[in-house]
Each structure stands twice: as C-alpha cells, then as structure tokens.
Amino acid sequence: MRFTSETSTDGVREQLFTLGEIPGVLWTPEGATGARPLIVLGHGGGQHKKAPDILARAHRSVTECGFAAVAVDVPGHGDRPPHEEYNRIATENQARVAAGAELAPLIAGFQALVARQTVPEWRAVLDAVRQLAHVGAGPVGYWGISLGCGLGVPFVAAEPRVRAAVLGLGGALAAAEAAARITVPVEFLVQWDDERVPREQGLALFDALASAEKTLHANPGAHGELPAFELEGALRFFARHLA
Amino acid sequence: MRFTSETSTDGVREQLFTLGEIPGVLWTPEGATGARPLIVLGHGGGQHKKAPDILARAHRSVTECGFAAVAVDVPGHGDRPPHEEYNRIATENQARVAAGAELAPLIAGFQALVARQTVPEWRAVLDAVRQLAHVGAGPVGYWGISLGCGLGVPFVAAEPRVRAAVLGLGGALAAAEAAARITVPVEFLVQWDDERVPREQGLALFDALASAEKTLHANPGAHGELPAFELEGALRFFARHLA
Numbered sequence: 001m002r003f004t005s006e007t008s009t010d011g012v013r014e015q016l017f018t019l020g021e022i023p024g025v026l027w028t029p030e031g032a033t034g035a036r037p038l039i040v041l042g043h044g045g046g047q048h049k050k051a052p053d054i055l056a057r058a059h060r061s062v063t064e065c066g067f068a069a070v071a072v073d074v075p076g077h078g079d080r081p082p083h084e085e086y087n088r089i090a091t092e093n094q095a096r097v098a099a100g101a102e103l104a105p106l107i108a109g110f111q112a113l114v115a116r117q118t119v120p121e122w123r124a125v126l127d128a129v130r131q132l133a134h135v136g137a138g139p140v141g142y143w144g145i146s147l148g149c150g151l152g153v154p155f156v157a158a159e160p161r162v163r164a165a166v167l168g169l170g171g172a173l174a175a176a177e178a179a180a181r182i183t184v185p186v187e188f189l190v191q192w193d194d195e196r197v198p199r200e201q202g203l204a205l206f207d208a209l210a211s212a213e214k215t216l217h218a219n220p221g222a223h224g225e226l227p228a229f230e231l232e233g234a235l236r237f238f239a240r241h242l243a
Numbered sequence: 244m245r246f247t248s249e250t251s252t253d254g255v256r257e258q259l260f261t262l263g264e265i266p267g268v269l270w271t272p273e274g275a276t277g278a279r280p281l282i283v284l285g286h287g288g289g290q291h292k293k294a295p296d297i298l299a300r301a302h303r304s305v306t307e308c309g310f311a312a313v314a315v316d317v318p319g320h321g322d323r324p325p326h327e328e329y330n331r332i333a334t335e336n337q338a339r340v341a342a343g344a345e346l347a348p349l350i351a352g353f354q355a356l357v358a359r360q361t362v363p364e365w366r367a368v369l370d371a372v373r374q375l376a377h378v379g380a381g382p383v384g385y386w387g388i389s390l391g392c393g394l395g396v397p398f399v400a401a402e403p404r405v406r407a408a409v410l411g412l413g414g415a416l417a418a419a420e421a422a423a424r425i426t427v428p429v430e431f432l433v434q435w436d437d438e439r440v441p442r443e444q445g446l447a448l449f450d451a452l453a454s455a456e457k458t459l460h461a462n463p464g465a466h467g468e469l470p471a472f473e474l475e476g477a478l479r480f481f482a483r484h485l486a
Contacts (some may be wrong), residue, residue, distance in 0.1 A: 213470070227456070227458070
C-alpha cells in the first residue's frame with residue numbers, strides 16, 4: 001500500500017493511495033489514532049472513488065460518527081485504465097438494447113462478471129487499511145447502490161468483517177444467490193419508479209437477503225433521484241450497528 | 244377542556260383531560276412555556292391512549308425533541324364506555340370471518356365507519372390543545388399505525404394543521420380515497436409478512452398517497468412485530484419536518 005497524497009478539509013484527513021493496481025482514497029478524522037468502525041463505499045456506474053455523493057457520505061461518516069471511510073475505483077473507472085474486455089461487453093450490450101433487448105439482465109450479467117474481480121480487490125483493501133494505526137481492526141460497514149449494489153452484494157456475502165450494509169437500486173437477477181448468503185443487518189433502498197431496475201426485481205433482491213434484520217426504504221422517483229435524507233438514515237443505521 | 248390529573252416523570256409532564264366525552268392525555272416538557280410542535284398519537288385496535296408504545300413515543304417526542312404529544316381514547320376503547328353499534332358490528336364481523344369471509348375488507352369498512360366520528364373529535368382536540376400556553380399553535384405531526392392508520396388517513400387528509408405523518412400497517416381498502424388528498428410528507432410502515440393487511444393492499448395505500456415526499460419502510464415480520472428502531476426513525480422524520 002502506497003500513499004500518494006494527503007490533504008485535510010474541515011477536520012477530515014484524506015489520503016490517496018494505490019494498492020497494486022487499485023487506486024483508492026481513505027478518509028479519517030484529522031488527528032485520529034486508534035481503531036474505529038470503517039465504511040467501505042462502492043461507487044456507481046460511470047462514477048469514481050471521489051464522486052460527489054461518495055465524498056459527501058465519507059465526510060459525514062467521519063465528522064458525525066468518527067468513523068473511517070474508504071473507496072476505490074472500480075476497474076475501468078476513475079484513475080484506472082480502460083478495461084478492454086469490459087468496454088467490449090458494454091458496447092455489445094448497448095447495441096443489444098438498441099436492438100430491443102431487455103436492459104436489466106444485461107446489467108446483471110455485466111455486474112456479476114466485474115464482481116469476480118472486485119470482491120478480491122476490496123478484500124485486499126480491507127486487509128491493508130485495517131493494518132493502519134488510525135483505522136485498525138474495528139467493525140466494517142458497506143454502502144453501495146446501483147453498480148455499488150451489484151458489486152457489493154457478493155462482497156458483503158464473502159466478507160465476514162462486514163457487519164452491516166446499505167444496498168439498493170439493484171435487482172435480483174445478478175445477485176440473488178449471493179444475497180441468500182448475507183445475514184448481517186441491511187438497509188435496502190428502492191426507487192419506486194426506477195427505469196433501470198424493475199420494481200419487482202428490486203423487491204426480489206430484498207426478499208432474497210437472509211438477514212434477520214433488513215429494512216426496505218422505498219421512495220418515489222427514478223434511478224438517479226434518491227432523496228438526500230436517505231444519507232442521514234444510512235448514517236444512523238451504521239451508527240446503530242457499528243458504533 | 245377539563246384537566247383531571249397531573250404528574251411528572253423523567254422531565255415529562257403528563258396531564259389527563261376530558262374534552263366533552265373524549266378522555267385524553269397531554270405530554271409536554273416539564274416547565275415548558277411557549278409554542279412547540281405537537282404530535283398526535285393514534286392508538287391501535289383494542290389499545291388505549293396510554294398503551295406502552297404510545298407512552299414510549301410520547302416520552303421520546305418530549306425528551307428528545309422538546310415536542311408536545313397528545314393521545315385520546317378511540318370510541319369504545321380505554322376509559323370510554325362500550326359502544327353498542329361498534330360492538331355489534333365487531334361481533335358480526337368475527338362471525339363472518341369464522342364463516343370464511345375475508346378479514347381485510349371487514350376491518351376496512353369498520354375503520355371507515357369509526358373515522359366518521361374520530362376525525363371531528365381529533366380536530367376538536369387540536370383546537371383545544373393548541374390554545375394552551377405550553378403547546379401553542381406550532382406545526383402538528385400525526386403518528387398512527389393499524390387502527391391508528393385507518394383513522395389517521397382521513398384525519399390527516401382533513402386537517403391542514405398536520406404537516407407530516409407516520410402511517411402504516413393499513414391497507415388501501417378503507418383509506419385510498421382519503422390518501423389521495425394527503426400531500427404532506429409521509430413515512431409509511433409496512434410489515435412484510437402482515438397477516439392482517441395483505442402486502443399488496445399496504446403498498447396500494449402507499450401508492451395512493453399524493454405526497455411528493457413519501458418513504459416506505461418495510462420490515463420482515465407479522466402485524467405486531469414492528470421493529471423498535473422504527474421509533475427512532477419516526478422521531479428523526481418529525482424532527483426534520485416540524486422542528
């Protein structure tokens with residue numbers, strides 16, 4: 001793990017790093033020492049580790065809860081080089097949709113493919129970050145919607161260090177099998193008029209989760225219109241389960 | 244309005260009152276003066292104005308938010324005399340269910356009947372309570388699930404002083420028409436395995452609400468198994484909209 005830059009803003013220390021080929025960013029309370037809960041933030045499709053919603057969540061996790069937060073670029077996103085195979089599949093999928101194919105199964109298949117790479121990458125990031133003195137081996141939470149859900153479900157299913165997860169804007173096609181292995185508390189977000197994930201597929205993914213405690217939060221609006229107040233709800237959820 | 248007793252516990256002043264034939268209870272912060280937001284709490288079927296969950300919500304609304312809270316007994320409940328007509332209908336309905344009739348439409352019809360009495364009663368309580376110096380004419384929130392939803396939907400629809408409502412464990416059969424006249428923010432609770440309100444009827448009532456901001460919170464479990472953490476969620480919701 002190699003740190004490449006460090007800045008501080010409003011009490012939040014931000015460290016850019018690379019772990020092998022993975023570019024990432026770690027946020028912690030300025031001057032913090034010792035172990036603390038850690039939130040892993042999975043960004044959306046076409047986004048990156050410092051997208052505005054990721055930054056906002058990271059900063060509030062640090063300033064309001066005293067947690068650490070970490071995000072990395074998904075392959076082919078942010079500071080990572082273009083990924084030839086993924087690009088080829090994405091282009092083929094766009095052509096299929098233009099020719100009348102259904103979008104949701106194509107997204108699902110693509111996310112399942114990418115997850116085979118990101119699950120071990122994110123687990124390696126956990127290994128590395130939790131060795132830092134100002135992060136430590138505290139409980140881990142995962143937050144990710146849309147692509148961050150498609151990649152997050154298999155990650156949370158595979159990773160016993162994750163104790164609670166906020167997921168959503170994803171469907172059962174890609175992730176139902178992995179969801180059935182998730183037993184930690186989950187807050188699951190559905191956009192009621194989602195044009196990318198049919199409502200019944202979102203509800204089916206919620207149903208597939210094996211967690212004894214799981215809450216569905218559904219709001220009117222399209223895929224990109226998650227209300228801002230769900231950010232506060234997620235912080236409360238993590239505070240309740242990790243703090 | 245006539246006050247019949249007054250006590251204080253843990254910083255919460257509790258005043259029992261009657262307004263005409265309506266027995267009620269008002270909770271405010273001990274020593275409070277001046278206007279503050281007011282939560283109207285609608286109790287469940289077979290319950291009363293000081294049922295444990297009503298008391299818990301009232302106390303937390305007072306101690307954590309500085310709000311006032313008020314609850315009254317629904318006709319035929321708590322300190323009110325038995326109501327002959329309602330009792331007769333309830334007995335008839337039990338016989339119908341025993342003979343194989345569907346439960347939900349019978350509950351819906353009964354709640355719609357009772358609401359014709361409780362809506363004007365609750366509006367009169369608002370009139371009276373908001374004239375008190377330690378309550379005043381601040382914004383009003385409504386909380387009610389199950390019977391408290393069946394009676395609450397027509398109340399919130401009729402009452403412009405209510406600015407936000409937590410509703411749920413109710414179906415569209417009784418209340419869809421009134422729900423379509425509700426435009427204030429709503430947090431709507433559904434028990435995913437509700438044996439009294441079929442899931443699709445709960446979702447249909449959520450869909451019927453005309454509110455631009457409405458959030459569905461669904462949790463696994465039966466009608467009576469609402470998770471305790473939804474109490475905190477409701478407090479945050481009211482704090483956001485009324486404070």
